[in-house]
Amino acid sequence: MIDKLAKDFGNKIRELRKLQRVSQEGLADLADLDRTYIGGIERGIRNPSLRNIGKIAKALKAKPKDLFDF
Numbered sequence: 258m259i260d261k262l263a264k265d266f267g268n269k270i271r272e273l274r275k276l277q278r279v280s281q282e283g284l285a286d287l288a289d290l291d292r293t294y295i296g297g298i299e300r301g302i303r304n305p306s307l308r309n310i311g312k313i314a315k316a317l318k319a320k321p322k323d324l325f326d327f
Contacts (some may be wrong), residue, residue, distance in 0.1 A: 265327045266299035271299045273317045287316035
């Protein structure tokens with residue numbers, strides 16, 4: 258269940274990022290995070306903290322709850 262949740266969350270981040278035509282590096286810069294960290298989240302192998310979920314949501318101009326709509 259946790260692995261599926263992490264993969265679904267990562268896919269949602271990727272989907273929103275691509276809709277905005279932003280690269281992983283661009284999202285990482287906007288969120289003040291490392292590019293490899295964003296890549297790990299998108300692949301479902303990193304488990305972001307609530308603080309980092311907030312940073313990613315803000316960078317994607319979304320609400321944190323929107324990142325869990327999958």
